[in-house]
Amino acid sequence: MPSDSDANDPRNLWQNQKQEEGEKMTITIDEIRHRAGRLERRIRWRNLREYGAGAIVIAAFTAQLWRLQGWRLVPPLLLIAGTIYVMFQLHRRGASRSLPADAGLSASLDFHLRELERQRDALLTVWLWYLLPFVPGFVATIVVTGIDRGIDARLIGFAVVLVLLFVGVWRLNEWAARKLDRKIQELREMEVNNQ
Amino acid sequence: MPTTSNVTGQDERYAHAVAEFGAALGRLARGYEADSEKRRDLLQEIHLALWRSFSGFDGRCSLRTWVYRVAHNTAVSWVIRQKRTGPPMVSLEELDPTPVPDDADRRMALDQLTQLIQRLKPMDRQVILAWLEGMDAAAIGELTGLSGGNVATKVHRIKALLARHFNEGGRHAE
16 A cells, blocks of 8 residues: 555545646636637648549549540449548548537437447448449449450559448448447446436 | 627636636646656647537536546546557556555655556546545546446545555565
């Protein structure tokens, strides 16, 4: 046992600890407003980056539309549609990344469960909103290229790499979701014990 | 767009909360984040979340419960987001405390207590932090959403755990 008698009581020890420099937060309201503004700017900048990347992809495929005709337009059109859909999903899901407004009303158990479930569901549905929208475009690209140039080793290699990449991303996200599932299960058991 | 009176109320409530619970928020951040740089970021996030939350404060619960809920919920989101590199988090039941040595001074005892807290899973961490801040079982239940019986069991385990942590290695060991 520590020799200092104050340390005999963990509550006393904890409550009377010295604050470190970084923990002495004396933020003025103006600073808080400034930081809130900075956070919002950061979110806006992140959104811009996501839209920017999407816009570059869309521009690249749109450029192809001018030199293609008939059914050869199908792959770039499908890829453009897929990119727009993924951008919309990123925007929709990004909006819920900040702390919910009811954080002060939600008890921690409920809040923690909701946060984990939200994250798990996002991971479990990655294939649906992040991968699947690109599949028709890539399949169409492979089919059109196969018809135009014939099926060669390069095309097969491209298809195999794409399949491996898609399956890899999907499985990795599924694995992460299963890990969260175990935590959710523990909290659910706590909830049951509460009743 | 918030009205002027809302904004003033929000600012006033935030200032009041910081005056009353500012030091406790610093300790809370210490329980959730070991790295001092990251802890500063977490604390800033908590303060921001708190200020923003007061635009919706309607007095349905006490100021203390509101402040702790926002702070703990922000910290839990933080823990979920962080990529942990250390050992996996454990529950109160699984935690095997390292006894504080006989000759440990106050600083060392506090460091070991903090490390012990940081190893716990978020829900158990909330209960131990609330208990260390002097909250009673009813207040801990209101904060966490755990039933009175559940809180009582956890507090009992916390007391046993801390007794082992502080006494086993020392001269009070039996």
